[in-house]
Amino acid sequence: MSIAQKLQNLIDSGVHRIGEIEIQTNVSKSRFMLCHWLDVEKSHEPELGGLEVFDDTAAARDISTYAEDGSYRFTKGQVNLKRGWLLRLQSAEELRLALDHFYPTAMGLHLAHSEGTLEVENLRDKLNRQTGMYRYARTISDAGAQQLVREVCGPAHNCAKRILWQLDPGTPLDDNEASRYNGIPGDVSESEAIPLLCREACNHFVAECRKAAKAEFEQKQA
């Protein structure tokens, strides 16, 4: 079964949310209609509440590139998706393509996780394969890495992903808001949403590890 068909099955079973996007079905002469979940009420108003309407999957990339404040959303798990738009799609394949632009690989990771085939990469493995200027990131202490998760990850720090990785096979993340987060922003139950999953630490986290490792080294020298 294709990813698009599995996505259709999930929607048929009641799933209607991924990240900050609400997926509505069979409205406004469209098979699927996507908008920011905070714009759902507007989308039911006359003239679609003045939302800017798009009918092309490519619009998904344009919509999701910049946040409202003009900052570049280099990782799409950020909780700052623009509002004020509506994307109408006519097939599950189009829906899948649009969601791949909004949340790259999120569908595939969720399906693999559900089927037990997702290979998670722990932080130490990720850091140990860094080269060049990021090689130094591997020297960060466990305590330093745990602190970074608290300071960098989770919705309080603008990331909506559920962290699946540990520091290493024997060292889970400390319990905190970021490590506990379920990858579903907004007020919706887990049975109604596709969670955003963090299979491995992102480039931003690795860069922060490098900075923290340098600070640790300098502190020891002082």
Add this chain to the structure above:
Amino acid sequence: MSIAPKPHSALLIVGHGSTENPDSSTPYFDHAAEIRRRHLFAEVHCCFWKEEPSMREVLYQVDSDEIYIVPDFISEGYFTQDVIPREFQLTGPTTIARGKTLHYCLPVGIHPHMTGLILRRAREVAPDIAPAQTTLIITGHGTGLNQNSTKAIKDQVNLIAASGAGYAAVLDAYMEEPPFIAEWDQLSETPNVVVVPFFISDGLHSYQDIPVLLGIEPEVGPAASQREVFRHNPHHLRGKTLYYSSAIGTEPLIADVILDQVEDFDKAHKSL
């Protein structure tokens, strides 16, 4: 060219990407959309080193069991020879990984058809000047660390010089090794100079750094739409008339070169 449809295969376009400049990945998505429109593959995806989806994760979003991986890079080098094979765990031209058959094609920038694209871009940016009074400069990054980074440009210079295009001179020049692009006026003996950046996207180098080296811009500015830099041709600088094009990788026909690399892979590695 017309590649035979591959309705059971996926095409994966690999790029560098950027955590700072979204213009950097725009050409990859444009080329993917163009190829998708032609319905040649079951699916077409992009993946990146610095953006999402990553090379490590992108296979989770591919349905097809057979995948052609085309590096949309300008030359053979660190990324095409080390990073991409490592990230996909490739062991040769064809690798079986996670139940999928991965075909690793050559990078876009070294395909012979790039010559025609450079000439086309040079004519577009300076349509009314006589080639006989014009020097065409192909410019790239250049680094003493990797000979291959300049080889693709030098190859194109030789091909264009031999092509009968009629330019008074065809030269290579670089940001960080001689001959330096900053000395474009001294390198050129003609009144007209056309500079084509041999980069995949209008990112940091072609949009921000090289305009400063050429003297078009006084200092490196913020990334923005390419219009502002490229629409003001020609530039009258240092006693010459300079035409500066956008990066060769933004040329829509790169989509055809991506397909050329798939076709060449099949010719080289698959019995038809």
